[in-house]
Amino acid sequence: MSAKRILMITGDFTEDYETMVPFQALMAVGHQVDAVCPDKKAGDSVATAIHDFEGDQTYTEKPGHRFALTATFADIDPANYDALVIPGGRAPEYLRLNGAVLAMVRHFFEHDKPVAAVCHGAQLLAAAGVLKGKQCSAYPACQPEVELAGGHFADIEVTDAVTDGNLVTAPAWxxxxxxxxxxxxxLDR
Incomplete structure (x- = not known):
């Protein structure tokens, strides 16, 4: 395995596990992960939220940890990265309104670089217009967005993931x- 440079785009009220676990796991195996958020710089932090499945009709939400960003969004050139990670939570619903974020997401698809999105991360993919013809899993409430963006919603178990070309998606943490x-x-291909 050769070490890769991975970009993680996140924001306030990103899902705690969906941010911290991939960030730490990818670094543990030797990759460099730069976590960024629009209008924030390295050393700033974002609030996280813990989404849990407790038998209600949707997930519950509780305060999570603070997550420290490791790079400055304004300094990012996606051409310098080998792959992209998009955590879920509430952040994708407002990050998808940021043109610079959408341009970054599109870059990884235009250059066939690996992209991993989980849960509500599909909202960014849909807004960026990169799902046409792609299998995409997400939190079930995102199914209409995946389909309206031309994607094929992968209705899989909450413990499964699906790969379609350069895209790996999953329903939740x-x-x-x-x-x-x-x-x-x-990443090893």
Whole structure:
């Protein structure tokens, strides 16, 4: 395995596990991960939220940890990165309104670089217009967005992930083992 340079685009109220676990796991196996958020710089932090599945009709939300950003968004050139990670949570719903974020997401698809998105991360993919004809899993409430963007919603178990070309997606954090394994396989191609 050769070390890769990976960009993580996140924001306030990103899902705690979906941010911290891939960030730490990818670094643990030797990759460099730069976590960024629009209008923030290296050393700033974002609030996280813990989404849990407790038998209600949707997930519950609780305060999570602070997550420290490792790079400055304004300094990022996606051409300097080998892959992209998009965590879920509430951040994607407002990050998709940022043209610079959408341009970064498109770059990874235009250059066939590996992309991993989990849960509500599909909202960024849909807004960037990169899902046409692609299998994409996400939190079930994102199914209409995936389909309206021309993607094929992958209705899989919450512990599973799906790879379609350069894209690896999963419904939520219980899929981390499958999602990260499939993403790491793409990184080694």
């Amino acid at each position: 219980p899929a981390h083992p499958a999602w990260l394994a499939q993403f790491m396989a793409l």
